[in-house]
Amino acid sequence: MTRARRARKPLASHTARYIAAAASLAAAQIHVVMAPVHAEEWPASGVFFALLGVLQALWGVAVLRWSGPLLLGAGAAANVATLALWGLSRVVGMPFGPHAGVPEAVGTTGLVAAGLEVVLLAAVSAALVWRTTEPEPGAVAMGVAAVAVLGATFATAVAVAEADNHGHAESGGHGDSGHSDEGHHGNGDGGADSAATPSGGQPSGSPDAESPEEEVPEGHEGHDHEH
Template sequence: MTAVPAGTANWSSSGTGAPAPARPAVPWLTIIPLAAMMAYADGFWMVSLRGAVGAIERTQEPFASWLRESTVLLPAFVLAVIAAVTLALRWFGPLLAGKKAFLTTALLVAAAGTVAGTVILAASEAWDYALQHDLMGSLHHASSVQSVEQLDQASLGLQLTAFGYGVGLLLVTNLVVTGWTVAIRGGRLDVSRQQKATPRRTPRRAVTGRARTVATDLRQTLAAVALFGSAAIHLAVIPDHLSHWVVASAFFLALALAEVAGGVLLLGRPGLNVLVAVAVASVVPLVLWVWSRTSGLPFGPNSNAPEPVGLADVAACLLELGTLVIALVLLRARRRETGEPERRTAASAHLRALAVVGAIAIGSLGVAGAVPGWLGELPSSGDTTHSVTH
């Protein structure tokens, strides 16, 4: 734990000539090790529980499954740790002073990792039960209905018991891992790092303009990351569609290229036409997805047949919906041009990281769900039908 020496704060000259403290920035050297340790440690217990009580379809190659799934889920744990240090930053300030603040922050980190692991474990156990339920249904013709129902109830009870044990294991593991990681780092647990500001004087007009664009820059960055995530998901589903419907693969390729181009333009200074194009590129696949999952598209190999909902298409739709909302907000702000400055808060860098890492986490789950076998034979969007939607 680092102390706060008196008179060591970094100061820089603002546009008004008054001194301004250096802005807190995200301590990635603290967040990444903590998140990685919890992701791979929790992933070990999840795969172990699956091997003990999970569906047989998901118990093959345990080491490869642990390595692959823990890597895919790493952004979710990064998101959890950022949320914990952001809360600690608001409670205790940019530097932890005293044992109470230090221990509370460590407990927050372990609790946040446990919450993330618990949500993932619940989804894994639910999927195992669904697969086992289908297997019990296939035994209907070979066994009595009563015995099938008994087996199904026993399977549900087993999954609930495994979930309870798993939550306890995750909590204890994350407490140990957090303490161990902090000890390896020499007892340091940073909730922020001081980002030095430039010492030169900045004109008042430039300072006001920069403050006004803080929120706009955050929205543009988040929309760009969401577009890149959607593009990655669309590229991942192309191989699955090539052998069934080439038109769908061509659509996904064109859509991915358009999303990448839109994301790149959003990282610069997008004009009105770019924002409109981004909104259109987001709303079109959303409309096609709703159409295909309700009544079915009137064309393609499985015309007029509703398609099942999968992890990849849900992740892509979440990212596209977020992009659409941000594009509409930016379009509205562009028209209004109120000129009111938007001030940067002490946790703005952390909030920016939360938003961006959240989009990355959704994108990584979507890509994993689009590749057959990556998450234990989860059905991809092209397993049963092959339209030009996710």
């Protein structure tokens, strides 16, 4: 009788756990993909993203096998902390690091990762409340769907990360070559251009004729990556 009761001990919903695992694995892949991007700005941030991705991946695999409340609660708490940290970095900026106090831009990759973590929290809550002793119909189909969602999310994360890197490369490739060429144009003939200026005008090489330097918008400081 005791063995029968143990065999029929209520377990957390398989469907809810599959959804939580898929969300955790997808968020893990996004964080791992974005780790090199953050490492370029601050190595410690890249390490954090890589470790976070590894932990989320391990939890996602573990929750497919075990359904204990301790494991589910630990995953929920970790993702609540991650969401709080993400929100803090977007509202007031991180309190430490090279861009302390500067809010980061809200980008597509960050929103996708945050959305996956919200889905994870909802699924964990359902798994903790909804417990069953019977096999759930459609659990296998849900597992297949979770894998499909995982693959689509990974492809999206890679595409967004590549677009972000391409944007950084383009912004870094534009220099002041046009301005410098204009400042030196025509000066190779011993000042012939300055002699041809109209009466009362200023020579093209005078300081007042130079274009003002572009001002960097306050609060950006080049810290505009999406995640």
